[in-house]
Amino acid sequence: MYITHLSLTNFRNYGRLELPLPQGVTLLHGNNAQGKTNLLEAIYYLATSRSPHTNSDIQLLNWDAAQADEPLVVGRLVAQLAAQTGEHQVEMRLIREKGRNGRSGRNNRSGRNGRSEYSFRRQALVDQRKVRLMDLLGNMRVVLFLPEDVQLITGPPNGRRRYMDVTLCQIDPIYCRTLSNYNKVLEQRNALLRQLAEGIGSMDVLPVFTEKLAALGSRIFARRATFLQNLAREAQRIHYEALTQGQETIRLAYLPRLEGNGNGRSTTTSNMEPSENWIQTHQADEKGIAKRFAQSLAETQPTDLRRGATSVGPHRDDWLMTINGRDLGSYGSRGQQRSAILALKLAEINWMETITGEKPILLLDEVVAELDENRRALLLAYVQKSTQAFLTATDPGMFTAEFLEKATSMLVENGRVYPDHQHKL
Numbered sequence: 001m002y003i004t005h006l007s008l009t010n011f012r013n014y015g016r017l018e019l020p021l022p023q024g025v026t027l028l029h030g031n032n033a034q035g036k037t038n039l040l041e042a043i044y045y046l047a048t049s050r051s052p053h054t055n056s057d058i059q060l061l062n063w064d065a066a067q068a069d070e071p072l073v074v075g076r077l078v079a080q081l082a083a084q085t086g087e088h089q090v091e092m093r094l095i096r097e098k099g100r101n102g103r104s105g106r107n108n109r110s111g112r113n114g115r116s117e118y119s120f121r122r123q124a125l126v127d128q129r130k131v132r133l134m135d136l137l138g139n140m141r142v143v144l145f146l147p148e149d150v151q152l153i154t155g156p157p158n159g160r161r162r163y164m165d166v167t168l169c170q171i172d173p174i175y176c177r178t179l180s181n182y183n184k185v186l187e188q189r190n191a192l193l194r195q196l197a198e199g200i201g202s203m204d205v206l207p208v209f210t211e212k213l214a215a216l217g218s219r220i221f222a223r224r225a226t227f228l229q230n231l232a233r234e235a236q237r238i239h240y241e242a243l244t245q246g247q248e249t250i251r252l253a254y255l256p257r258l259e260g261n262g263n264g265r266s267t268t269t270s271n272m273e274p275s276e277n278w279i280q281t282h283q284a285d286e287k288g289i290a291k292r293f294a295q296s297l298a299e300t301q302p303t304d305l306r307r308g309a310t311s312v313g314p315h316r317d318d319w320l321m322t323i324n325g326r327d328l329g330s331y332g333s334r335g336q337q338r339s340a341i342l343a344l345k346l347a348e349i350n351w352m353e354t355i356t357g358e359k360p361i362l363l364l365d366e367v368v369a370e371l372d373e374n375r376r377a378l379l380l381a382y383v384q385k386s387t388q389a390f391l392t393a394t395d396p397g398m399f400t401a402e403f404l405e406k407a408t409s410m411l412v413e414n415g416r417v418y419p420d421h422q423h424k425l
């Protein structure tokens, strides 16, 4: 699969961009703050409906266009795709409107009371037809490499959950729908728990939410377990064979929050392993998982009622990587962590291809400069085998002449993109 054309309107520092794109490797080079990362972000956003750099999508709108008193600002991202299933168009619109929700006519800017007079919404389109946001996902698949990926090992669990969700949602629409429903039910259950903690609300409704949560949550547990197991196998192979020449063995362990006791990675050895092993052997048995999850929800209900929050479930899951049996986050060297992450990401490429029969689009933002020779050679071998890959670099001099010869180079300058030969004219 590859993008043949990308159009951006009012996205970050791109006022208007119409960019035909070739197959193979494209090197985006240019000085700092010109728009290289923004271009990769746009492609990633079309594939996942999320930005890797912000949770506040309104920041993606070009700030010149989104001037204070502009009544309607629309950002548009459109990619034309050539895929196995034919040609497709995916589109995302970012819409900031003034005066919706009955607050029109007021002329003051975002309210000091914390409420804004602007509303913001997003709209997804596939082949020019409006679709639900989650139905945009899966039309275009990407694997993104960032220098900060190592935080998947060293950072907090929400980043690791997000990684599972974003990756799985590109492949598995049932997972994505289930996750969205789970989050809604979880929110409702938590709201009720908070009410009950304050002495309001009805206990009668709680079992309804709990039952729904168990059914949806078990499906998420099962799919995450299968996903991580497949990814782990592949990452382990790449790491062992290609990155450490048989010296080191990494493992990836799923830590499902199926049980009430224990609080994540710090208690992995005693508390988490049983349910981890259990879920791996039961991953095909959603009903069995639902039963055990429902039992945990019943056991933790008194705590939940006190806390006003649900303490077990996939929303508190985690996973960890170990090297030669030790937690990489706590004991791994920086270099070992980098190698493990590289193996994981390369495994993601192979996994996506195995499942869909198509290579994903690769996005690499400033990662090549950080890698030593061995890791760089391995990564660039994947890049060169890909159907389409985009790399950014401030200095193209770090690539070999042979690599540059095969790649298409484009200069990024102040929100414009110039194929190299055009710029020189």
Ligand SMILES: Nc1ncnc2c1ncn2[C@@H]1O[C@H](COP(=O)(O)OP(=O)(O)OP(=O)(O)O)[C@@H](O)[C@H]1O
Residues within 6 Å of the ligand: 011, 012, 013, 014, 030, 031, 032, 033, 034, 035, 036, 037, 038, 039, 059, 060, 061, 062, 063, 064, 394, 412
């Ligand atoms: N919403 C926005 N509207 C307009 N410009 C924006 C917006 N958000 C970010 N920018 C600007 O976009 C510019 C380019 O950012 P980008 O991160 O793509 O640069 P880059 O080419 O990757 O640079 P570097 O080499 O430093 O990584 C920055 O100057 C930033 O201030």
Ligand SMILES: [Mg+2]
Residues within 6 Å of the ligand: 036, 037, 038, 365, 366, 392
């Ligand atoms: Mg950048």
